[in-house]
Amino acid sequence: MSALQVYFCGSIRGGRQDRALYARIVDKLRQYGRVLTEHVASEGIRERGEDAVQDGDKGVHDRDLKWLEQADVVIAEVTQPSLGVGYELGRSVAMKKKILCLFRPSSGRCLSAMIRGAEDNKRFFVKDYQEQDIEKILEEYFRATFPDDLTLQP
Numbered sequence: 001m002s003a004l005q006v007y008f009c010g011s012i013r014g015g016r017q018d019r020a021l022y023a024r025i026v027d028k029l030r031q032y033g034r035v036l037t038e039h040v041a042s043e044g045i046r047e048r049g050e051d052a053v054q055d056g057d058k059g060v061h062d063r064d065l066k067w068l069e070q071a072d073v074v075i076a077e078v079t080q081p082s083l084g085v086g087y088e089l090g091r092s093v094a095m096k097k098k099i100l101c102l103f104r105p106s107s108g109r110c111l112s113a114m115i116r117g118a119e120d121n122k123r124f125f126v127k128d129y130q131e132q133d134i135e136k137i138l139e140e141y142f143r144a145t146f147p148d149d150l151t152l153q154p
């Protein structure tokens, strides 16, 4: 079986407070396949967003949607609210992707009803978690969602 294509969503212009956690998530996701959007966790990308992309914002949008089409699974850290992440999730639902949203209640925030309420426990899951458990949560999700994938065998 070829490696899974993983699309990771995290806030950029919505605020970079959780960037280090995104890096931890991306590191773990690499264990399961190719992470198409590694740049979301990059220290070099600040709140202004990417500026090296040809065609600017249109280039970012069109490139990301192509990656989204390719993805086998979408993992989103949704604690830091982000319009871009919300948009990516809406498009992912329309494409019938497998989706896991990760939210930290310890932030004191209340997750948007349009994300929490989209959970169907079939394709769209929302998981409340604590930062220290992130690797375990991802492990459980990938084992349950892709049980036949050889890369997940111990």
Ligand SMILES: O=c1[nH]c(=O)n([C@H]2C[C@H](O)[C@@H](COP(=O)(O)O)O2)cc1CO
Binding pocket: 008, 009, 010, 011, 012, 013, 014, 015, 037, 040, 048, 049, 050, 060, 064, 081, 082, 083, 084, 085, 088
């Ligand atoms: O420069 C960018 N590059 C990029 O890939 N994105 C995508 C990936 C992220 O999952 C999401 C972040 O959206 P926002 O910037 O609205 O927080 O959008 C967003 C931006 C800036 O909006």
